[in-house]
Amino acid sequence: MRNAEFTDPRLVEVYDAECPWGRDDDYFVSVVGETLAARVLDLGCGTGRLALGLAAAGHTVTGVDPARASLEAARAKPGADRISWLEGSVEVLPAGAYDVAVMTSHVAQFLVDDEQWHRALTALRRALVDGGRLVFDSRDPAxxxxxxxxxxxxxxxxxxxxxxxxxxxxxxxxxxxxxxxxxxxxxxxxxxxxxxxxxRFRTERELRGSLDGAGFRVERIHGGWNREPVGQGDGEFLVVATAV
CATH class of the missing domain: 2.20.25 (N-terminal domain of TfIIb)
Structure with missing residues (x-):
């Protein structure tokens, strides 16, 4: 089954055991925290680990995910009542509703087709206010x-x-x-x-080009969770972009 770790309740429990809070979550909380009391969209929120952390940090959070089993696990966790949970993907996003949007745990790489990726970025730009920020991770193919x-x-x-x-x-x-x-x-x-x-493993050039084409300006790209330059750190592209 495709992406069974998110859709099969038996494997959703495995996912939670395998993926506790880590340096990646600390990074996203830190970057989102650069916008005080933000209205945050967590697209592909999964079982809600980061969404719950962002809400605890004082943000207003909406978690969106197409996998019902993952959302059910998220809704059952302590503090889940502070978050708005939506089943679906970019099609459920209201316009101009968020100050910051995040995609974590390499959600961006699950959008394999270029047209699918462009539609997602376009929808995220529409969902953000002008000057809002998109923050996501994608593994460096190098x-x-x-x-x-x-x-x-x-x-x-x-x-x-x-x-x-x-x-x-x-x-x-x-x-x-x-x-x-x-x-x-x-x-x-x-x-x-x-x-x-x-x-899909996109190069830095591909990521920058697709963001530019969807109405974003790249602020910075880090290569690791301690904000190292690209090519150093953890083999990541940690992208921060602004809606223009």
Whole structure:
């Protein structure tokens, strides 16, 4: 199943166990915090980890995600009543409603097709006020992260609620023209599950060009969660752009 970690309730729990609060969340809270008491859109909010953190920091937050299982998990968490949760994607965004929009956990890379990516950026520009900011992460293809997605390097064991354990690993299956396909495998004591994922690795030039074409001006791009230059740090493009 495509993107099963977001749509299958069994794997949504695995996702939460695998992805606790980290340096990436600290980075996004810091950048969003440059706009005081912001109205924030978290597009692709998943199970709500960052949305909840942003609300706790004093922002007014809307979390949007197309995966119902992920949203149900988000709504069940403490503090979830402070956030507006919407099921869907860019089609549900009102115009001029937000000061800051974020896409985290490499949501931008799930928008594989160029037309799909352009539609998303255009919708985000419409949803932001003039001068509003878009903040997102996308892996730098020069880091060739997919080469480390293999059974040996990616294998890990996670402990779920009640002490249940699951073994998880990732295997790249195809790389072509910036599009990487891989599988995520989950071995529970009683069942094995499989999820397929497709990501687009855009170059810095491609990101800058697409943002410019959708009505954004790039403020800065960092290469790591400590705001290192591109090519240093964590193999990331951490993009901050302004709606013009």
């Amino acid at each position: 880091d060739r992260r997919w080469e480390r997605w293999n059974r040996v390097d990616s294998r890990r064991r996670l402990v779920l609620s009640g002490g249940r354990q699951v073994e998880v690993w990732t295997e790249t299956t195809d790389v072509h023209d910036g599009v990487v396909r891989f599988t995520r495998q989950y071995r529970f004591p009683d069942v094995e599950l499989l999820g397929d994922v497709v990501l």
